[in-house]
Amino acid sequence: MSTGNDLRVTVEADGGSRGNPGPAGYGAVVLDSSGDVLLERCGALGATTNNVAEYQGLIAGLRAAAELGASRVDVRMDSKLVVEQMSGRWQIKNPGLRPLAAEAATLVAGFQAVTFDWIPRERNKLADALANQAMDEAAGKPVRDRIEPERTASAGGSGASKAGAGGSGAGKAGASGSSASRSGVSGSGTTPKAAPRSWAPPSLDAATRLILVRHGETSLTKQGRYSGRGDVPLCDEGEAQAMAAAGRVAGISRDVAAVVSSPLQRCTRTAELIAAEQGNIPVTVIPDLIECDFGDWEGLTFGEVKERWPDELDRWLDSTSVAPPNGESFKAVSKRIRGVLATLQSAYPSSVVVVVSHVSPIKLILQDALAASDLFLHRLFLDAAGVSTVDLWPDGGIAVRSVNETAHLR
Structure with a gap:
C-alpha cells in the first residue's frame, strides 16, 4: 500500500520441507532500520516443496510489512530461485509456483518500492528458525521460547524444516469421488486461465x-x-x-x-x-x-x-x-x-x-x-x-x- 509516511523495513523470509516434497513450513521477520524485529510470521504448510515454502515465507513477510504500513521494503532471502524470479531475471517454469509468484507480485505492487537481495543462509537465521519452529510444533515436538505461528491462508497441516532446493509440489491424488469432465477456467490465480477441454473422465492426480x-x-x-x-x-x-x-x-x-x-x-x-x-x-x-x-x-x-x-x-x-x-x-x-x-x-x-x-x-x-x-x-x-x-x-x-x-x- 502506498502511504503518506516513508517507513522502510527489511523482510527476511525462508521456508523448506523435509523430503522435498514433504512436511513443510515457512518463516518471516520484519526488521526496522536498526535491525530490531517488528513482526514475526510462521506457519506449517502440510506436504509440499522447498520452493513453495520459500514463496509462502515471502508472501507472509510482505503481508506483515503491509500491516505495518511500510512504503518501502528490502527483501532478503537465501533462495536464489525466488530472488531471481521475483526480480524478473529468471523465468518461472514450474506451474505450481506461478500462482504464488503472482500473489507476491500483487503484494509488491502495493508498496512504493521493493528490492530483492540474496543472502547466505547463515545470515537468514531468524526466518529459518521460525520456519523450523512452525514445523516442529506441527510435528508435536517441544519448542523453547515458543513464538505463536501465524494462521493464515498459507498455514495448516503438519510442519517441516529446510532441506535442499527445487522440485514440484504435485503428487498422487488422495481425493475420492465420482469422475467429471474438466473445462472452463481456473479461479486459482488473479486472472482465470484456459484449461484443456475434454469429456473424458479426469485423473485425480495432483488435484x-x-x-x-x-x-x-x-x-x-x-x-x-x-x-x-x-x-x-x-x-x-x-x-x-x-x-x-x-x-x-x-x-x-x-x-x-x-x-x-x-x-x-x-x-x-x-x-x-x-x-x-x-x-x-x-x-x-x-x-x-x-x-x-x-x-x-x-x-x-x-x-x-x-x-x-x-x-x-x-x-x-x-x-x-x-x-x-x-x-x-x-x-x-x-x-x-x-x-x-x-x-x-x-x-x-x-x-x-x-x-x-x-x-x-x-x-x-x-x-x-x-x-x-x-x-x-x-x-x-x-x-x-x-x-x-x-x-x-x-x-x-x-x-x-x-x-x-x-x-x-x-
Whole structure:
C-alpha cells in the first residue's frame, strides 16, 4: 500500500520441507532500520516443496510489512530461485509456483518500492528458525521460547524444516469421488486461465479437492438480512445444520488435510464441528475468507435497502465493481478469494481441503469454476450449511462435482 509516511523495513523470509516434497513450513521477520524485529510470521504448510515454502515465507513477510504500513521494503532471502524470479531475471517454469509468484507480485505492487537481495543462509537465521519452529510444533515436538505461528491462508497441516532446493509440489491424488469432465477456467490465480477441454473422465492426480461449506443459520439468516462483517453466532438450528454438514463432509472424505475458515464465529463454529468429525484436526482461520462488507446495508433486509437506497441498489445489482455505501464490491471480494485459492492449491496438492465461508465468497468461487457471467451471483441460491465440491488441477482444469447439496439437512 502506498502511504503518506516513508517507513522502510527489511523482510527476511525462508521456508523448506523435509523430503522435498514433504512436511513443510515457512518463516518471516520484519526488521526496522536498526535491525530490531517488528513482526514475526510462521506457519506449517502440510506436504509440499522447498520452493513453495520459500514463496509462502515471502508472501507472509510482505503481508506483515503491509500491516505495518511500510512504503518501502528490502527483501532478503537465501533462495536464489525466488530472488531471481521475483526480480524478473529468471523465468518461472514450474506451474505450481506461478500462482504464488503472482500473489507476491500483487503484494509488491502495493508498496512504493521493493528490492530483492540474496543472502547466505547463515545470515537468514531468524526466518529459518521460525520456519523450523512452525514445523516442529506441527510435528508435536517441544519448542523453547515458543513464538505463536501465524494462521493464515498459507498455514495448516503438519510442519517441516529446510532441506535442499527445487522440485514440484504435485503428487498422487488422495481425493475420492465420482469422475467429471474438466473445462472452463481456473479461479486459482488473479486472472482465470484456459484449461484443456475434454469429456473424458479426469485423473485425480495432483488435484486439490475443495469442499465448500456455507456456515449454519444465524438469527439474521432467518430474517433474510444482509449479514456481512457482523459477528453473529449460530442459532440452535444453525448448530444442528453445522453438525449435519460435518456428517456430509465425512461422507465425501474421511481424509481431509485441512479445514480453513472465515474469522467470523458463525464460520469458525461450523468449521470446528466439521474438524471434530475428522478426528479433531486443527481449524485454520483465513481472514480473506470473510464475507463481503455490506457497509450501511448491514443488518437490513433487501426491501429496507431498496426503500432507502434505490439508485445505489440498482447500480450494485448491475455491476460487481460497485460497492454498497461504505462497503466492499464483489470484484474486491473476488480478488482476495482468488488469492486464497491460489495459496490453498499450492499448499495442498493431491489433498482435500474444507473451506467454511459465506454466501458471497462461495458464489464467487463457483462463478469462476463454471465460467459463469455476473448474473450467476444473483441467480444462485446457497442454503445455510449447504455443501459444494470443486476439484482444481495445476494445469488450470476444474471439475465442479456438486453445488449446494442440502440432502443432509432434511
